[in-house]
Amino acid sequence: MRAPRVGVFGLLGSGNLGNDGSLEAVLGYLRAEHPGAAVDALCGGPEIVKSRYGIPATRLHWYSGEYRTASRAGAIAAKGLGKLVDVFRTAAWVRRHDVVIVPGMGVLEATLPLRPWGFPYSLFLLCGTGRLLRTRVALVGVGADVIRDRPTRALIRWSARLAAHRSYRDTLSRDAMRTMGVDTARDQVCPDLAFALPTPAASGPSDGAGLVCVGVMDFHGSNDDRARAEEIHRRYLDGTTRFVRALVADGRPVRLLTGDSCDAPVVASIIEAVDSPLVTASVAGSLEDLMKETAAADAVVATRYHNLVCALKTGTPTLALSYAAKSDALMERMGLGAYCHPAREVDADRLLEQFRELEKQAGELRQVLAERNLAAQAQLEDQFAALTRTLFKKAVGKTASQEVS
The missing domain is CATH 3.40.50.2000 (Glycogen Phosphorylase B;)
Incomplete structure (x- = not known):
């Protein structure tokens, strides 16, 4: 065959x-x-x-x-x-x-x-x-x-x-x-396919005042929110900017992450509004690059789904600015269901409280993520094996029989 x-x-x-x-x-x-x-x-x-x-x-x-x-x-x-x-x-x-x-x-x-x-x-x-x-x-x-x-x-x-x-x-x-x-x-x-990608080595947590990655998004709501799209976007951008400003006030370096080329204006707006050398922007061109960024951070706060995946996969304590139920489901699956904040109504003060609680529990959460990542990898290996059994053998066998006939 x-x-x-x-x-x-x-x-x-x-x-x-x-x-x-x-x-x-x-x-x-x-x-x-x-x-x-x-x-x-x-x-x-x-x-x-x-x-x-x-x-x-x-x-x-x-x-x-x-x-x-x-x-x-x-x-x-x-x-x-x-x-x-x-x-x-x-x-x-x-x-x-x-x-x-x-x-x-x-x-x-x-x-x-x-x-x-x-x-x-x-x-x-x-x-x-x-x-x-x-x-x-x-x-x-x-x-x-x-x-x-x-x-x-x-x-x-x-x-x-x-x-x-x-x-x-x-x-x-x-x-x-x-x-x-x-x-x-x-x-x-099964877990998201990105959990099957190689994981870069983590640099480990710092002394508590290290880098924070903040993943941002050109967020305007869902398909059902078209009438309120600009209002939702303004609220998201304002809340996220105020949160970044609060981190900088505490002396924390902030690395802004994206997941799509359309997110660039949001990064530019936050950098201009905060106006601090502590805020820098990633130029990641792949999930591998994003994982390297999140692996080097003490903590991650992110909106885009695959920003969350990258952070969780590297075992970094993560807080989700959740824009859809899929983000909540991912965080629950990885043992961090308590650390979600609505992207439609970003409250900078409440977000900062959640972030500080996340960092207090960082050691325990890293252990939880290590265990969940091992389980995810095993599940994906099972899925790929099932894909071979149910898809490829039938397809190639069918083609070979057609050629013989």
């Missing part, structure tokens, strides 16, 4: 470090367990994926302005044409593969602003053509949440139903898909 042809699909190489970290984890699994597999990508940033990961990559959308707001008639027409062209482009790409993997990411949720004709439509095309062409599509370690918008909900539900394999990064995600009408009886729950 020949080696499998494997495609990876998603908003990869588009500036989101969490998405790329999930891809990196899956590529590590493929190279270890299926070293002969021919791997390529259909993704948002093909040039980045090619240069960083050394695999062929194709642009996800035919129309290059897919994620720009279309206001002129020509742009609107081009977007509409692009949706039609992408049906055939996606089908042609899917046909070339035995297996397509959607690696992690919150592909079944709308916890951030999302339009149904954007990525939900692309995911539906992938899963639908996979079913028609008998290419097995696997949603591996993905995030999900109950979606209220009817068109988006329908596209997400049918994408999940048409996939050949589903696993989720938390129980919350599996329960959400069950609520939306998907049979999840055989679906697995």
Whole structure:
């Protein structure tokens, strides 16, 4: 039997470090367990994926302005044409593969602003053509949440139903898909794929006045908060800025972390407002870089989901500025459920109280995180083994029998 042809699909190489970290984890699994597999990508940033990961990559959308707001008639027409062209482009790409993997990411949720004709439509095309062409599509370690918008909900539900394999990064995600009408009886729950990445060595805690990493986000609420988006953003930015200013007043150096290229204006606003040499900005280009940052810190306060993952994975005491239930679920799973603060209503004084309590318990929390990380790694090893059993052997066996016949 020949080696499998494997495609990876998603908003990869588009500036989101969490998405790329999930891809990196899956590529590590493929190279270890299926070293002969021919791997390529259909993704948002093909040039980045090619240069960083050394695999062929194709642009996800035919129309290059897919994620720009279309206001002129020509742009609107081009977007509409692009949706039609992408049906055939996606089908042609899917046909070339035995297996397509959607690696992690919150592909079944709308916890951030999302339009149904954007990525939900692309995911539906992938899963639908996979079913028609008998290419097995696997949603591996993905995030999900109950979606209220009817068109988006329908596209997400049918994408999940048409996939050949589903696993989720938390129980919350599996329960959400069950609520939306998907049979999840055989679906697995496992830790986020980023927990499978190598962990850098921690420098260990300082004398109590060391570095604090603060992960920030261009946060405007969820898909259901569009009418209040600017109000939510102002409240988040003001509360986070006041918290950073309080840390600096205590003489603490602060390192600002991001997880997406769109977060840069938030970093710039905080640095300008606090105006202190104690506040610096990270230039991390990967989850590995983020983990090195969090491993060097005494404590982390973070908003983006994969900022939390990186901090928890390195065993650093962490407080979540939680913008969605997935953050609360992650913190609970890792034994830090008491250390969550709502991102929609950041109260700098209360946040500072929680942070000081976190540092008081730092020694105990580091031990808890060490134990939870060992369990997460074992669960991911089991998931990858199950993926090989249920996906690759069937796909390659099917192809080999077709070639013989």
